[in-house]
Amino acid sequence: MEPFILYIGNKNYSSWSFRPWVALTGCNIPFEERLIPFDFDAGNPKFREISPTGRVPVLHHGGLRVWESLAIIEYAAELFPEAGLWPEDIGDRAMARSISMEMLSGFRALRGACPMNIRREVRSIELPDGVTDDVARIETIWRDMRKRSGGPFLFGAFSAADAMFAPVVNRFRVYDLAKSNDTLDYMAAIEAHPAWIAWREAALAETWIVPEDEA
Incomplete structure (x- = not known):
């Protein structure tokens, strides 16, 4: 399987990055983290390069891009059903x-x-x-x-x-x-x-x- 690459923003501030990062980490799903810091004065053009929305988080998996925290979690849950991202019942x-x-x-x-x-x-x-x-x-x-x-x-x-x-x-x-x-x-x-x-x-x-x- 191609590796997961999760792009996130500053860990101090980025609540939306925090969600999929802590979900994947907490359920032992392997991924590579790539952090792109915010730049509020001029914006960060790198966000547009890696995400169709120009925002983080975004997950790259091979040629696929998955954006939005909950969508990333759902995608990971489908590929790693044994990880327990969602309850069994x-x-x-x-x-x-x-x-x-x-x-x-x-x-x-x-x-x-x-x-x-x-x-x-x-x-x-x-x-x-x-x-x-x-x-x-x-x-x-x-x-x-x-x-x-x-x-x-x-x-x-x-x-x-x-x-x-x-x-x-x-x-x-x-x-x-x-x-x-x-x-x-x-x-x-x-x-x-x-x-x-x-x-x-x-x-x-x-x-x-x-x-x-x-x-």
């Missing part, structure tokens, strides 16, 4: 895909107010309209899925659904959004996963700074 898979799509398309208030920033010091901010509702909905998803599965992750073992919510764990941590013990327990499980630790260590070692997200 058909009902669990349906719910895992449902909440992953909800994450993909929703929670815009939280995204806008609280961008992912691994290096950010923990401190609260004044939350605009909609963020509290987003936080409450996410906490409900996490609580209900873990109650049903028994944890420690959303569907018992680590899966693509956890990967889709991984950047939210950072947002909850650094903007001090999590209050319930259930939420904190789930966050601790994610933050202790080797894939999370590897991404975080690499993000902390980066020297690139995007001032808009550091404020």
Whole structure:
């Protein structure tokens, strides 16, 4: 099989890159990482060279290009069904895909107010309209899925659904959004996963700074 080549952006900031990277890494699917840093002043022309959308992440597999985080995860799941990217039970898979799509398309208030920033010091901010509702909905998803599965992750073992919510764990941590013990327990499980630790260590070692997200 041709190797997977996953193009990503800065690990400190790129939440969409984080999702497929942590999914593939956490489920032991081999790939080659190629990081292209953001350049917010002039844009980065390399993104147009490797992705039809001009954005990352994008997966190259032979002559095929697959873009968008969830599409990359789904493609990998088809080629590596034994890796456990999705739960085995058909009902669990349906719910895992449902909440992953909800994450993909929703929670815009939280995204806008609280961008992912691994290096950010923990401190609260004044939350605009909609963020509290987003936080409450996410906490409900996490609580209900873990109650049903028994944890420690959303569907018992680590899966693509956890990967889709991984950047939210950072947002909850650094903007001090999590209050319930259930939420904190789930966050601790994610933050202790080797894939999370590897991404975080690499993000902390980066020297690139995007001032808009550091404020």
